[in-house]
Amino acid sequence: MRKSLIPLALSGLAMTLTPALAGSGRTGILEQLQAEAGQAFSAERGKALFMARHKGGKPKTPSCTTCHSKSPLNAGRTRAGKRIAPMAVSKTSDRYSDPKKVAKWFRRNCRSVLGRECTPLEKGDFITFMMSR
Amino acid sequence: MTRQLEPDDKIRSEQQTGIPVWDLFIRFFHWSLLALVCLAAFTGFLGEEWWLNYHIWAGYAIGLLVVMRLVWGFVGSPFARFSSFVFSKQQTLSFVRQLLKGRPPRHTGHNPAGALMVFALLLVLSGLVLSGLVLLGGQENQGPLAGLIPYFIGAAFGEFHEFLAALLLFMIGAHIAGVIVESRLGGENLVRAMLTGKKRFSLPGHETAYAKRKAALVAIAICGTIGLAGAGAWRSLATIHPGGLPKMPENVAWKSECGDCHYAYHPSLLPGKSWQMLMAGLASHFGEDASLDEKTRREISSWLQKHAAEHWDTEAANNLRHISAEQPLRITASPWWKRRHAEVGKAVFARKSIGSRGNCIACHRDADSGRFDDQKINIPEK
Structure with a gap:
């Protein structure tokens, strides 16, 4: 009886901790970016970055919204047709919590849209905007 | 008479x-x-x-x-x-x-x-x-x-x-x-x-x-x-298992890294050489930056080559081994693929639930297994 309670308790613990861990992963990523950027992040600047039409990237992907849709609350679609979960943390709770994933997608997508890597400030602004939604 | x-x-x-x-x-x-x-x-x-x-x-x-x-x-x-x-x-x-x-x-x-x-x-x-x-x-x-x-x-x-x-x-x-x-x-x-x-x-x-x-x-x-x-x-x-259909352990990295952007193609749909070339050129992957960290890239590349078309005896694997000379990495450019889909119009691929030629699973319900049985074809109406 007791033994069977242990996995139950552990899984209960894991369930309560998962969102918290995702949150702590996000905090760590933001702290790291903050240290590199050296100035406060702005959701407004992040929104502008997300909505703007950029030059210098690939002609078929001039904007984040090309694939992610005009609203962070809506799902997007890759150019190959796959669904992309909404970017807003309120809609997709585990967004921006895995440093490897965050690094991968910023690297690829900034190159595609802007034709260069994003700065720590831009990344921080972007995540701050998505957390405000 | x-x-x-x-x-x-x-x-x-x-x-x-x-x-x-x-x-x-x-x-x-x-x-x-x-x-x-x-x-x-x-x-x-x-x-x-x-x-x-x-x-x-x-x-x-x-x-x-x-x-x-x-x-x-x-x-x-x-x-x-x-x-x-x-x-x-x-x-x-x-x-x-x-x-x-x-x-x-x-x-x-x-x-x-x-x-x-x-x-x-x-x-x-x-x-x-x-x-x-x-x-x-x-x-x-x-x-x-x-x-x-x-x-x-x-x-x-x-x-x-x-x-x-x-x-x-x-x-x-x-x-x-x-x-x-x-x-x-x-x-x-x-x-x-x-x-x-x-x-x-x-x-x-x-x-x-x-x-x-x-x-x-x-x-x-x-x-x-x-x-x-x-x-x-x-x-x-x-009771005899079909010889050409080996049991393949699924690769988690392949499923998520490839499957985030497009349908994760079964390894039997291209020969090993094509997979090797494809995985070596991810920075420009059909016009898209799909670069990966080196460890993940190596893992997926070797898994794909290990289970490539040469190692299967299905209809798809036997025919997709013969790749297009101009586009050796594109499954949908192979002569056999084009022949077999010749009757499927452009408008069908453009349907909302299909989206593109590369979305095998939209019509081939058993695409994940690499079998592509005729009976499992179900072309959505919309």
Whole structure:
């Protein structure tokens, strides 16, 4: 009886901790970016970055919204047709919590849209905007 | 058109009742065979790929009918027995000569030309069922021979199956022509005779009844024995895992890294060389930056090459090994892929639930397994 309670308790613990861990992963990523950027992040600047039409990237992907849709609350679609979960943390709770994933997608997508890597400030602004939604 | 009866024909006429010639089984065999051959021909020549099951079941049913007819040919009623319509070469030639003169000699059962056609039809139908089984097992990895027959043998038998099918159509034409000619010249409506079982004319000594009950019991016993043996063989064959479909452990990195942006293609859909080149050029992946960290890239690349097309014996793997010279990395550019999808219009691929040529799983419900069975095709309407 007791033994069977242990996995139950552990899984209960894991369930309560998962969102918290995702949150702590996000905090760590933001702290790291903050240290590199050296100035406060702005959701407004992040929104502008997300909505703007950029030059210098690939002609078929001039904007984040090309694939992610005009609203962070809506799902997007890759150019190959796959669904992309909404970017807003309120809609997709585990967004921006895995440093490897965050690094991968910023690297690829900034190159595609802007034709260069994003700065720590831009990344921080972007995540701050998505957390405000 | 009825020919005047001549005294030396020694023909007895029983216009009122008729003489029993074709027993119940022969008539059932003839007409159900006709229906099944129509179904098999329609689904085989004209049908959609996903109707394959109807074709397969028609084939199995035809096989059963032919087996029963062969048994009945040895134990059945007098005119059902093969021994009653085996003619010598001279008899056959003489019949044909008379036929050409418009005076075919009478026969109560099959005449020599009709007998030849019966044997030829039974042979071709057996060939169709057997080559179909080999084709099904080899090319489609289905049916009782799936575990035994490699793809290339299945594909070769596919050619033979098609040849026999065309030959059968030709023979059916000749059979119908023969029936019309003999009905006209002989004054005996052969179609009606095959429906009622009775003929108006018969040669003396042929006033036989249909099959005896004993014959039916013997035939049922023989067919039952064959059926039990066949079912046993079938069950043990079904336990053999198809050789060309190895069990593949799924790779988590492949599923998420490839599958985040597009349908995660089964490794058997490209040869190892293509996978290697593709995974070496991820920074510009069909115009997209799909770069990965080196550890993940290596892991996925070696897993893809390990399970590439060369290591499978499915229809897709056998054909997609032959890549396009210009676009060796694009599955949908391979000549075979293009041929097989030639009838699917652009508008179909553009449908909302499909989206692109590369979204295999939208129509091939078993794409994840690499099998791509014909029956699993389901093209969404929207």
